[in-house]
Amino acid sequence: MDYDVIVAGGGPVGCSAARDIAGQGYRVLVLEEHKKIGEPVQCSGLVSERTFEISRVSDQVILNTLKGAVVYAPNKNVLDLQGDKVYALVVDRGAFDRDLAGQAAAAGAKIYHGKKLISFDCLTDRLIVNTTSGEEKGCAFTCKLLIGADGYNSAVARHLNLPAAQEKVSLFAAEVSLPGFGGQIAHIFLDRLLAPGWFGWLMPVKKNLARVGIGCSPLMNSDWRESPRSLFEKMAAKHPIFKGLEVLKTTGGIVPIDYLERTYDTRVLLAGDAASQVKPISGGGLFLGLKGASFCAATAVKALRENDFSRSFLKAYQNAWDEDFGLEIKCGLKHREIFLDMDNREIEFLIGFLNKPYWRNTILKYGDLDYHSWLAAKLSLAQPWANRFLGSGLKILLRGLKHTVENS
Numbered sequence: 001m002d003y004d005v006i007v008a009g010g011g012p013v014g015c016s017a018a019r020d021i022a023g024q025g026y027r028v029l030v031l032e033e034h035k036k037i038g039e040p041v042q043c044s045g046l047v048s049e050r051t052f053e054i055s056r057v058s059d060q061v062i063l064n065t066l067k068g069a070v071v072y073a074p075n076k077n078v079l080d081l082q083g084d085k086v087y088a089l090v091v092d093r094g095a096f097d098r099d100l101a102g103q104a105a106a107a108g109a110k111i112y113h114g115k116k117l118i119s120f121d122c123l124t125d126r127l128i129v130n131t132t133s134g135e136e137k138g139c140a141f142t143c144k145l146l147i148g149a150d151g152y153n154s155a156v157a158r159h160l161n162l163p164a165a166q167e168k169v170s171l172f173a174a175e176v177s178l179p180g181f182g183g184q185i186a187h188i189f190l191d192r193l194l195a196p197g198w199f200g201w202l203m204p205v206k207k208n209l210a211r212v213g214i215g216c217s218p219l220m221n222s223d224w225r226e227s228p229r230s231l232f233e234k235m236a237a238k239h240p241i242f243k244g245l246e247v248l249k250t251t252g253g254i255v256p257i258d259y260l261e262r263t264y265d266t267r268v269l270l271a272g273d274a275a276s277q278v279k280p281i282s283g284g285g286l287f288l289g290l291k292g293a294s295f296c297a298a299t300a301v302k303a304l305r306e307n308d309f310s311r312s313f314l315k316a317y318q319n320a321w322d323e324d325f326g327l328e329i330k331c332g333l334k335h336r337e338i339f340l341d342m343d344n345r346e347i348e349f350l351i352g353f354l355n356k357p358y359w360r361n362t363i364l365k366y367g368d369l370d371y372h373s374w375l376a377a378k379l380s381l382a383q384p385w386a387n388r389f390l391g392s393g394l395k396i397l398l399r400g401l402k403h404t405v406e407n408s
């Protein structure tokens with residue numbers, strides 16, 4: 001019952017951190033509240049080849065490769081970005097998670113299914129972690145260090161009152177049969193009314209089988225009443241590409257969007273969605289989450305070696321991930337702010353503007369599923385986007401001036 005490290009959450013991030021720490025010879029326990037790893041699936045399974053490589057998952061879980069996208073503006077403009085190279089892989093997300101859990105177990109980590117962390121107590125030399133498992137009476141485990149990889153609604157973070165993401169985007173997604181649809185191109189739908197503050201997507205898995213989804217942000221409409229599912233139905237009714245669609249399996253969930261200033265505390269580290277290690281533009285969390293897991297494991301191993309679990313020692317984790325991808329998140333948040341400020345007319349104009357060989361080639365050349373800032377830097381030169389930057393820069397300046405005047 002006594003461990004060096006307990007990981008709350010048997011998702012991809014928790015399992016990959018557990019694998020790396022157990023691989024160094026430490027006693028690691030993963031607590032997963034569900035009975036089976038990888039279920040229920042709350043993901044569309046789109047990852048880059050880079051993400052796939054760092055996951056070390058077997059390529060048997062790859063279902064398709066995507067070579068571009070078609071972006072639909074709200075009305076008539078369409079941006080066709082079909083390329084030659086592979087930009088993304090579509091994976092079986094349940095199998096992906098189970099492979100990572102297998103890697104953690106092979107490295108020596110113990111995985112308890114159906115055990116939910118409910119609270120923990122800090123003693124001077126360790127933590128006591130309390131769990132429940134369905135109807136059964138819970139049990140307690142002790143550890144030197146606790147990792148919260150328990151998703152966007154992290155019980156570990158809540159227990160410590162650590163900051164949580166300010167923006168939580170609600171998504172509805174489904175696996176669907178779509179007669180005649182297939183190939184290797186994703187479809188993205190931009191429309192303020194259909195997907196307020198987010199976008200809709202459709203991606204082929206194989207012939208006649210696809211994944212679709214849509215999201216909406218609470219920031220866009222605080223009085224907004226429509227569920228993501230009803231938005232999804234509207235999107236399917238509006239675009240002819242969805243003709244004949246039949247929903248096979250539905251899913252959904254929340255994507256946390258923010259930069260969190262503190263993802264550590266005495267004897268505690270947060271990683272993955274629990275730490276909002278998510279790309280603000282797309283909501284993809286596997287790349288940054290797996291990278292976060294690796295920094296988290298490295299700090300955990302150092303703390304165990306030096307027997308130092310103080311808040312000041314564990315700050316090294318925040319510094320490490322921040323140095324690697326903190327700026328990428330901050331840059332994504334900035335571009336997201338501009339995107340949120342655009343109305344349908346501006347989106348229509350932007351898509352029309354970019355629909356020229358120069359911009360299409362630029363997007364195809366610099367577009368990267370993981371590093372949106374590479375393309376964003378290039379697009380900053382596109383006039384509509386550049387005007388927006390100037391506008392939002394001025395707004396920030398004016399806001400700052402107002403604040404100075406009010407406080408002087």
Ligand SMILES: Cc1cc2nc3c(=O)[nH]c(=O)nc-3n(C[C@H](O)[C@H](O)[C@H](O)COP(=O)(O)OP(=O)(O)OC[C@H]3O[C@@H](n4cnc5c(N)ncnc54)[C@H](O)[C@@H]3O)c2cc1C
Pocket residue numbers: 008009010011012013014031032033034038042043044045046047115116117118149150151152154155171172173213251252253254255271272273274278283284285286287289
């Ligand atoms: C609809 C949808 C589509 C998405 N599509 C993509 C995509 O295509 N590509 C991409 O990169 N990202 C996508 N994401 C985001 C991605 O799914 C997450 O970023 C990723 O799963 C984060 O991994 P994680 O391990 O941090 O958290 P999770 O995958 O959420 O895992 C957390 C685990 O902790 C468990 N848990 C929670 N609380 C407790 C507790 N108290 N005790 C014990 N266990 C607990 C949960 O059961 C879960 O297994 C999508 C998200 C949604 C909602």
